Amino acid sequence: MKIIDDIKSAVNLEIRTPSDTNEYFEAVFMSKDTVKLASILKENIGDPLKPAGKDVRFDRKIQKIVDLIGGLRREQSFYVKDEGADKYMYVALWPWQSNPSKTTLKIGICDMNKLGGK
Numbered sequence: 001m002k003i004i005d006d007i008k009s010a011v012n013l014e015i016r017t018p019s020d021t022n023e024y025f026e027a028v029f030m031s032k033d034t035v036k037l038a039s040i041l042k043e044n045i046g047d048p049l050k051p052a053g054k055d056v057r058f059d060r061k062i063q064k065i066v067d068l069i070g071g072l073r074r075e076q077s078f079y080v081k082d083e084g085a086d087k088y089m090y091v092a093l094w095p096w097q098s099n100p101s102k103t104t105l106k107i108g109i110c111d112m113n114k115l116g117g118k
Helices: 002-010 031-044 060-068
Strands: 013-015 024-030 077-084 087-095 102-111
Touching (some): 031 077, 060 077, 060 087
Antiparallel strands (some): 013 024, 077 087
16 A cells, blocks of 8 residues: 555554455554544545544444444544555554553554444
8 A cells, every 4th residue: 555655655654464455554643643544544534534533423334444443442543545446554653551652543444344244
C-alpha cells in the first residue's frame, strides 16, 4: 500500500507485522509524530470518521470493521477509505494508556464479502 511507504518515509516506526503482509500493517510510533502522520492520512484518505476525543456512531458496515479491530476508545482515531468492490482501507491510531509517548498504528484492508455481508 502506497500510504505505508509514505508513512515510513516520514515517521520513525517500530514495525510489528511482516513486510510481506498486504492486507494488514501494524507499527508503533512516537505520539509526538501524530500531527505529521495525521497530515499524511488526510492527504491519502481524508478526515477521520472518528477523531480523537469524539464519540461517533457508525453505520452497520463500518461498525463491522470497528468490531473486527476490537472497538474504539474515545482517545483513538479511525479513518476509512472506500476502495471499491466492497473493500475498505481502515487506519486506526491507538495511543497507549500505559505509555502516552507511544501510539499504535493499524492499517488494513477489509473485504466486506469475507465478513459476511453488507
